[in-house]
Amino acid sequence: MAFYRQVGTIPAKRHTQFRDDAGSLYYEELMGEEGFSSDSSLLYHRGVPSAIVDSRTWDLPELTTTGNHPLRPRHLKLHGLFDAEEAVKLDPVQGRRLVLGNSDVRISYVVAAAASPYYRNAIGDECVYVEQGEGVVETVFGVLPYRAGDYVLIPRATTHRWVPTPEEGAASRLYVIEANSHISPPRRYLSRFGQFLEHAPYCERDLYGPDEPLLADGEDVEVLVKHRGSVPSGVVGTRMVYATHPFDVVGWDGCLYPYTFNIEDFEPITGRVHQPPPVHQVFEGHNFVVCNFVPRKVDYHPLSVPVPYYHSNVDSDEVMFYVAGDYEARKGSGIDIGSISLHPGGYAHGPQPSAIEASLGAERFEELAVMVDTFRPLDLGEGGEAAEDPGYAWTWAGRGPGA
Numbered sequence: 228m229a230f231y232r233q234v235g236t237i238p239a240k241r242h243t244q245f246r247d248d249a250g251s252l253y254y255e256e257l258m259g260e261e262g263f264s265s266d267s268s269l270l271y272h273r274g275v276p277s278a279i280v281d282s283r284t285w286d287l288p289e290l291t292t293t294g295n296h297p298l299r300p301r302h303l304k305l306h307g308l309f310d311a312e313e314a315v316k317l318d319p320v321q322g323r324r325l326v327l328g329n330s331d332v333r334i335s336y337v338v339a340a341a342a343s344p345y346y347r348n349a350i351g352d353e354c355v356y357v358e359q360g361e362g363v364v365e366t367v368f369g370v371l372p373y374r375a376g377d378y379v380l381i382p383r384a385t386t387h388r389w390v391p392t393p394e395e396g397a398a399s400r401l402y403v404i405e406a407n408s409h410i411s412p413p414r415r416y417l418s419r420f421g422q423f424l425e426h427a428p429y430c431e432r433d434l435y436g437p438d439e440p441l442l443a444d445g446e447d448v449e450v451l452v453k454h455r456g457s458v459p460s461g462v463v464g465t466r467m468v469y470a471t472h473p474f475d476v477v478g479w480d481g482c483l484y485p486y487t488f489n490i491e492d493f494e495p496i497t498g499r500v501h502q503p504p505p506v507h508q509v510f511e512g513h514n515f516v517v518c519n520f521v522p523r524k525v526d527y528h529p530l531s532v533p534v535p536y537y538h539s540n541v542d543s544d545e546v547m548f549y550v551a552g553d554y555e556a557r558k559g560s561g562i563d564i565g566s567i568s569l570h571p572g573g574y575a576h577g578p579q580p581s582a583i584e585a586s587l588g589a590e591r592f593e594e595l596a597v598m599v600d601t602f603r604p605l606d607l608g609e610g611g612e613a614a615e616d617p618g619y620a621w622t623w624a625g626r627g628p629g630a
């Protein structure tokens with residue numbers, strides 16, 4: 228979902244003749260979801276949007292996964308996956324390393340400073356959290372600037388490319404949530420017509436879409452397409468070559484387009500006693516949710532315990548990505564900025580014991596973390612296995628194999 232937006236030049240009536248100054252017709256494309264029954268946009272192209280001159284296999288990075296078996300909580304240190312020298316050569320699409328995944332969602336991480344190829348994900352929407360860095364995402368709808376703290380929401384099949392603008396030594400650190408479905412604000416925060424309601428922690432004013440068309444010229448432009456296929460991961464790639472540049476849209480309008488939302492604009496919901504994780508929810512996809520824990524006043528009942536209770540969220544695997552600040556409940560666990568914790572279904576989890584007493588009387592938490600809860604179990608990707616801290620599972624008890 229995103230609310231109605233109009234960019235560039237469009238005809239007064241949809242599906243009518245629309246010509247350039249020389250009298251040539253523009254080519255109208257409807258990009259829509261759920262079989263013409265949900266949000267859509269109409270785009271007006273200078274070239275024929277279906278004119279391809281070649282189609283070849285794109286070999287994707289390693290996407291095989293290993294089950295979380297024997298079952299245990301995991302700590303993955305993502306900052307160890309890339310070094311600075313390597314990042315200069317990598318781009319935000321091809322450099323991704325799969326950390327966790329299941330048949331609903333894949334979570335990857337990349338540190339990259341080079342521009343990506345033209346790319347679209349035909350499997351589902353992407354929600355890319357910018358841990359660090361800035362740049363632009365060029366799309367068929369126009370340009371989206373991005374900065375640290377942004378969620379960049381890119382609808383399924385949107386042709387785009389990432390162009391980081393690295394300052395000296397600072398590549399973009401991107402936490403990539405690829406859905407096999409659409410990703411939208413939580414339904415309960417929207418009116419039946421799609422407007423944000425008063426109890427929502429953010430609203431339309433906090434979403435930023437493209438402002439003007441991005442017109443590029445070119446012939447034989449290659450676009451990497453990620454799409455569904457008959458392989459164990461269900462994900463394959465194709466290199467399509469377009470006769471004319473895909474960024475040739477003079478105008479568009481509708482409710483389907485890429486946008487950004489910055490985590491600083493999330494207004495935390497707080498209470499006298501501990502508020503459950505759904506108050507931190509920011510987006511949802513099929514069989515998963517995205518939440519964020521932002522700096523906030525904490526529970527103000529005189530006897531409140533600010534860190535969470537132990538919880539067995541029996542239907543979910545919980546993935547926390549620690550972005551900034553101090554995450555109070557994980558003190559004493561080895562978890563630091565750039566860490567992921569995976570707390571799987573079938574296992575109760577909660578604070579490291581010393582964190583409970585330490586939190587009493589706290590007025591504020593300065594933590595910043597992005598959480599993905601999935602309703603199907605997550606497997607480890609090659610990046611997840613490479614980043615694992617094997618001692619984490621035993622940090623509550625203080626002893627275990629090899630600890």
Ligand SMILES: [Fe+2]
Binds near residue numbers: 538545570576
């Ligand atoms: Fe939890």
